[in-house]
Amino acid sequence: MFRKSREFWLLLLLMLLAGSSFAIQRFPRPEFETGYQQPETMLPGPRAEIMAVVDLAVLILALSAVSWMVLKKRSRKGVFWVSMFSLVYFGFYREGCICAVGSVQNVTLALFDPTYPIPLTVLAFFIIPLIFTLFFGRTFCAGVCPFGAMQDLVAFRPKTINSKVDAALGMMPYLYLGLAVLFAATGTDFIICRYDPFVGIFRINAGFSMLLFAAILLLTGIFIARPYCRYLCPYGVLLNWISRFSYRHMTITPAECINCRLCENSCPYGAIKIPNSVKYAETRRQRVRKLMFITLLFPFLMVGGGWAGSRLQETFAGVNRTVKLAKELLVSDQNGQDVESFEIKAFRSSGKPLTEVYQEARIILHRFLIGGWILGAFLGLTTGLMVAGKLLENHQSDYVPDKGACLSCARCTDYCPVMGNTMPTELNHKA
Amino acid sequence: MKSKIIIIAAIVMLIAIMGYMAWDLFLSAPPEAKNPWEYKVGDLKRVDSSILNYIEMKPFKPEMEEVHGVDVDSSGTIYVVGKNRVGIFGRDGNLKNSFPISGIGTCITMRNQLIYVGILDHIELFNMSGDRIKRWKRTAPGSVITSIAVNGNDVFLADAGNKMVYRYTAAGKLLNRIGQKDTVQNIPGFVIPSPYFDLAIGKDRTLWVVNPGRHSFEHYTMEGHLLNSWGSASNSTAGFCGCCNPTNFALLNDGSFVTSEKGIERIKIYSNEGVYRELVATPEMFAEGVKGLDLAVDPQGRILVLDPAKNQVRVFVRK
Numbered sequence: 001m002f003r004k005s006r007e008f009w010l011l012l013l014l015m016l017l018a019g020s021s022f023a024i025q026r027f028p029r030p031e032f033e034t035g036y037q038q039p040e041t042m043l044p045g046p047r048a049e050i051m052a053v054v055d056l057a058v059l060i061l062a063l064s065a066v067s068w069m070v071l072k073k074r075s076r077k078g079v080f081w082v083s084m085f086s087l088v089y090f091g092f093y094r095e096g097c098i099c100a101v102g103s104v105q106n107v108t109l110a111l112f113d114p115t116y117p118i119p120l121t122v123l124a125f126f127i128i129p130l131i132f133t134l135f136f137g138r139t140f141c142a143g144v145c146p147f148g149a150m151q152d153l154v155a156f157r158p159k160t161i162n163s164k165v166d167a168a169l170g171m172m173p174y175l176y177l178g179l180a181v182l183f184a185a186t187g188t189d190f191i192i193c194r195y196d197p198f199v200g201i202f203r204i205n206a207g208f209s210m211l212l213f214a215a216i217l218l219l220t221g222i223f224i225a226r227p228y229c230r231y232l233c234p235y236g237v238l239l240n241w242i243s244r245f246s247y248r249h250m251t252i253t254p255a256e257c258i259n260c261r262l263c264e265n266s267c268p269y270g271a272i273k274i275p276n277s278v279k280y281a282e283t284r285r286q287r288v289r290k291l292m293f294i295t296l297l298f299p300f301l302m303v304g305g306g307w308a309g310s311r312l313q314e315t316f317a318g319v320n321r322t323v324k325l326a327k328e329l330l331v332s333d334q335n336g337q338d339v340e341s342f343e344i345k346a347f348r349s350s351g352k353p354l355t356e357v358y359q360e361a362r363i364i365l366h367r368f369l370i371g372g373w374i375l376g377a378f379l380g381l382t383t384g385l386m387v388a389g390k391l392l393e394n395h396q397s398d399y400v401p402d403k404g405a406c407l408s409c410a411r412c413t414d415y416c417p418v419m420g421n422t423m424p425t426e427l428n429h430k431a
Numbered sequence: 432m433k434s435k436i437i438i439i440a441a442i443v444m445l446i447a448i449m450g451y452m453a454w455d456l457f458l459s460a461p462p463e464a465k466n467p468w469e470y471k472v473g474d475l476k477r478v479d480s481s482i483l484n485y486i487e488m489k490p491f492k493p494e495m496e497e498v499h500g501v502d503v504d505s506s507g508t509i510y511v512v513g514k515n516r517v518g519i520f521g522r523d524g525n526l527k528n529s530f531p532i533s534g535i536g537t538c539i540t541m542r543n544q545l546i547y548v549g550i551l552d553h554i555e556l557f558n559m560s561g562d563r564i565k566r567w568k569r570t571a572p573g574s575v576i577t578s579i580a581v582n583g584n585d586v587f588l589a590d591a592g593n594k595m596v597y598r599y600t601a602a603g604k605l606l607n608r609i610g611q612k613d614t615v616q617n618i619p620g621f622v623i624p625s626p627y628f629d630l631a632i633g634k635d636r637t638l639w640v641v642n643p644g645r646h647s648f649e650h651y652t653m654e655g656h657l658l659n660s661w662g663s664a665s666n667s668t669a670g671f672c673g674c675c676n677p678t679n680f681a682l683l684n685d686g687s688f689v690t691s692e693k694g695i696e697r698i699k700i701y702s703n704e705g706v707y708r709e710l711v712a713t714p715e716m717f718a719e720g721v722k723g724l725d726l727a728v729d730p731q732g733r734i735l736v737l738d739p740a741k742n743q744v745r746v747f748v749r750k
Contacts, residue, residue, distance in 0.1 A: 159438050169442070172449060179456075195452050209451075216448055220441045227445055315457050 052121040055098060059128055059144065062086050066143035066408075067136040070250045074413040079142050083149040091146030096199040100125045100140065101147065101235040102192045104177070105184035112185040129235075133242045137249040141229060141239060142408040150198050151226045152409070154218050158225040158268030166270060167386065169231040174382045177234035178375040179316075186367050188320040192234060225268035229407065240404040249403050250410065253418040257398035264399065266415040271405040275397050294388045301380035309376025310369055317361075317368040326361035329354060475666055475695050476714035485711045485734070488746040491524025500538040500549070500578075501737040501744060503729040511737065511744060512536030512548055517557070522729070524744065530561025538589075538725075542581035543601075549576035554588065554603075567603040571595075575626055582632045585653060589640065591628035594621040596640055598653065609655035610640060618657050619645060627678035627693070627723055634686045634703075641690075643675035648688065648705065661705025668699070669707035681726035681734070689734055691724035698724070698736060698747070711747050712736065 062082055069078035090096070103126035110118035129140035141148050161169075176192075183189045193199075197214045200206020206214070220227045229236055243249065252263050252272065263272060282290075317323045325343055332340055333354075340348075347357070401412070497514035504510070507522040514535045519528040538549040545564065546557040552574040554567040570576065571593050578589035585606070586599040596609040612620030621628065622644020630640040637658065638651040647662030663670045671677055677690035686703035689711065696717035700708045711734055717724070718740035725737040734747040 159434055159441075161438060161442070165442060169445065191456065195455075209455075213448060213451075216444050220444050223437050223441045224445070227441075231445060232449075319456055 052119075055094065056121060056124050056128070058089055059125065062089075062144045063129065063132045063139060066139040067132060070139055070142060070408050070410050071136060071248060074250075074254065074410060076410040076414050079408075079410045080152070083143040083152060086144045087146045087149035087153075090144070091150065091198070091202045096146060096196065096202040098122060098125050099196075100129050100145070101233060102190065102196070104235055104238070105180055105190045105192055108181045108184040109187065113187055130238060130242055133239050133246060135247045137246045137403065137406060137408045138236075138239045138243045139408050141236065142410065145229075146202070147198055147233070148226060148229050148407070150201070151218070151221045151228060154221045155225040155268055156222050159223050160265070160270060161224060163270070166230075171379075171383065171386070172231050173233055173237045174379060176232055177237045178378050180234050182316060182368070182371040182375050183319060186320060186364060186371060188364075197228060226407070230269060230405075243406070244404045246403060250401060250406070250408050250413070252399050252401060252412045253416050255418050257400075258418060259397075259399065260417060261399075262417060263412045263415040266412040267401075267406075268411065269405060269407055269409075271402045271407065272412060273396060273400050273402050275399065276393065276395060290391055294384070294391060297387060298381065298384045301384045302377040303380070305376035305378075305380030305383070306373040307376065309372035309374070309379070311372070312376075313365060313369045313372045316372060317365050320361075320364050320368075322357065323361045323364050326357050329357060472672075472695055475672070478668065478697075478710060478713040478715070480713050480715065482710065483713070484709055484750050485747040486750055487712070487716070488733075488748050489524075490738075490741070490743040490745040491520065492743055493518045493520070494526070495529075495742075497535060498737050498739050498742055499536055499723065499725065501725045501727045501735055502540045503727045503735060504541045505730060507729045507731065508541075509727070509729070509735065509744065510539050510541050510546060512539040517546065517548060517561070519559070520744070528559070528561060530557065532557075537576055538578050540579045540581055547579045547581065547586065549579055549588070551575060552592070554579065554586075565603065567599075570597055577626060578629045578631075580630050580632045580638070582636055582638075582653070587630055587632070587638060589628045589630045591623050591626045594623045594628075596621075596630060596638070596651075596655075598655070607655055609638070609651050610642075610649070616657060619649075622675070624675045625678075625693075625722075627675065629677075629679045629725075631680065631682050633682060639680075639682070639688075641677055641680055643671075643678060646671035646676060648680070661701075668697075668710060678723055679725045681728045683728050683734075684730070684732055689726050689728060691726055691736065693722040693724075696721050696724065698726070698734065712745075 062085065065082045066079055069075045069082060090099070098121060103122050106116075106118050106122045107126050109116045110123075129144070132139055143149070180190075180192050183191050195213070197210070197217050200210040201214055217228055224230075259275065264274065266272070318327070325347060328341055328344055329347065332344055401408075493511040493513065495511070495513040495516040495518060498511055499514075500512045502510045508527065509520040509522070509524070511518045511520065512532070515531055515533070517530055517532055517536060517539065518526060521527055532548055532550060532555065534550040536548050536550055540547045544559060546559070548555050548557060553569045554576065555563055556565040556567075557563055570588060570590055573592040574590045575592035576588050577591045580587045581601075584601050586601060586603075587609075588597045588599065590597060595611065598606045598609060600606060610618060610621050612618060619642070621640070621642050624644055627643060628641065630638060633639050633650070636653075638653065640649050640651060641647075642649050642660070642662075645662070646664040647660050649660040650658040652658060664672065666672045671690075671692060673692070673694035676692040676694065678693050680688050680690045683689055683700070687708065688701040688703070688705070690699050690701065691697070692699075696714045696719070698711040700711060702708055717738065721738065721740040723737075723739055727735040727737075729735065732749065736745040736747065737743075738745050
């Protein structure tokens with residue numbers, strides 16, 4: 001009994017000693033409290049909501065003013081000054097954001113990701129120029145888009161480009177739009193913003209590649225008018241489509257065209273359709289063949305394009321951050337790399353299971369597979385439409401603007417000698 | 432012809448832009464493996480050692496664990512304290528005496544034939560033979576005593592834990608606290624983010640305390656009135672950088688300051704007015720990441736640096 005009691009006390013003593021050993025203070029201690037009062041995080045205040053309304057009002061007023069200048073006043077000067085105002089307001093004051101061109105991505109993301117709350121202003125900036133285009137043609141491009149205004153300033157010596165080169169380069173905006181929609185829909189990136197050439201100038205702050213990009217575009221723009229608008233702008237694709245159906249597009253002549261050819265070289269964008277009156281008559285057989293060719297061409301181009309797009313699934317998906325991480329993790333685990341990237345280190349420290357990333361990557365890859373098919377089919381369709389347009393060109397006897405490509409800048413109106421419904425006196429004399 | 436060339440050149444430039452976009456989007460190399468936010472002071476550490484006016488002599492090892500404090504008395508005898516032990520060494524580093532202490536010695540000083548040893552949160556007094564004369568009670572809850580200085584009958588303790596300097600009598604009676612934030616007296620308060628907090632008695636018998644979080648030295652009367660301060664935060668050699676530097680200092684015989692720093696490990700000298708004078712030891716001379724290089728100056732003006740990484744007392748002598 002006594003022995004048991006002694007053992008108990010010995011055990012208790014040992015426990016106390018063990019407890020006290022844990023209580024030993026270490027030196028040096030970890031970082032002390034400094035007594036320093038951490039200041040509250042200062043965030044720039046949100047922009048006043050009323051300013052968003054002001055932006056919208058300015059957009060609508062500018063669009064109205066340009067439309068009026070183009071359709072009623074037929075004044076290039078007026079369009080130019082409104083575009084200068086837009087450059088200052090939407091470019092330098094609003095620093096290129098909010099921008100209708102980039103809003104394509106916000107709208108796409110909102111359509112595919114229900115958790116993304118698209119601001120109403122962004123939606124309005126996407127829709128309003130489209131509505132104006134549906135009524136009056138591409139007046140947004142003419143005098144409201146700051147990108148266009150910027151390029152218009154340097155278009156000193158615009159040259160005519162070979163129509164085949166122009167058509168080939170003209171396919172680029174479709175590809176750019178397709179990729180921008182694909183990447184936005186998959187939540188990968190906003191590539192229109194990533195490769196925005198002029199925002200650096202508007203903000204007077206840009207990286208080297210962005211500045212170089214802007215410099216090359218402006219330098220090119222001296223000889224090829226508005227290169228970004230014609231060969232890159234993805235929003236321009238939408239405007240081009242809608243403008244073809246515009247209710248009241250600008251005309252070169254205010255009355256009947258007299259075929260004086262004065263306007264022939266006035267358009268720096270090559271957007272004037274020249275009369276093709278000497279078109280030879282096609283036989284019925286030739287027409288049927290042509291139609292059959294076009295009928296077969298569309299499914300061929302769309303399926304072929306879709307297949308090619310689906311083959312590029314991994315290349316497209318490689319831009320996605322999650323897919324990129326999953327790839328890196330796979331390579332790292334297989335090869336046992338000594339130096340791991342910062343992304344891998346960050347992932348490993350997050351404690352997230354590896355399988356979860358692989359699963360996410362698999363889902364994204366699948367989306368890119370579908371997206372690749374759609375993108376390829378879309379490009380096939382646009383190519384087909386372009387070919388069909390060339391093959392089925394209609395007879396036309398006047399100088400008219402190409403409603404899709406015309407930027408409604410009103411340059412050609414200055415060259416037209418026709419005044420209202422009467423010919424100018426000088427021409428009457430000549431006649 | 433000229434026009435054609437211009438057009439071709441412009442088109443090539445346009446295609447180059449598109450090519451660049453495609454390359455950047457799909458083919459550019461993955462980001463570099465290194466951490467872009469890595470704390471790198473490599474460039475700041477690179478110093479031309481030919482500008483040094485000091486050379487390093489043969490160091491000696493105090494043969495104890497975790498060295499924390501060094502001091503020299505008027506005869507040139509060196510005192511080193513570390514974990515559970517105090518070592519007394521001759522001028523050449525030969526061991527004269529050594530005795531155990533109960534705990535981690537964080538700082539040491541010798542005056543009036545008494546060795547004052549800071550043992551984490553309290554002070555113990557020993558005679559030259561190593562017999563404990565007295566154990567002062569704990570200064571305050573949470574104390575970490577990192578430096579001791581004696582001026583006549585006054586003993587000053589730097590308490591990093593409570594960010595305060597205490598003035599005691601030699602008998603261990605608390606007289607006053609120094610350095611408490613006081614806007615009326617314009618005392619900013621000590622900012623001590625890490626456990627390095629040093630003090631020393633100046634030639635004019637006033638108190639110098641380092642305020643590492645403010646990268647400055649503060650000059651106080653015995654009663655705790657702030658006289659003046661100097662120091663500047665800078666990445667250049669002439670200033671102090673990082674969260675909290677200098678970590679330690681000692682006064683040369685002419686009243687100028689020898690300082691040591693962590694992060695960019697280096698020893699420097701400032702005039703008694705706080706003007707940067709010269710570099711004694713460059714970062715290359717120390718192990719990366721070493722902290723708490725305690726300093727002492729002997730009567731011959733040799734600078735003693737206690738290097739916890741090498742567990743050595745390193746000696747620097749003017750050329």
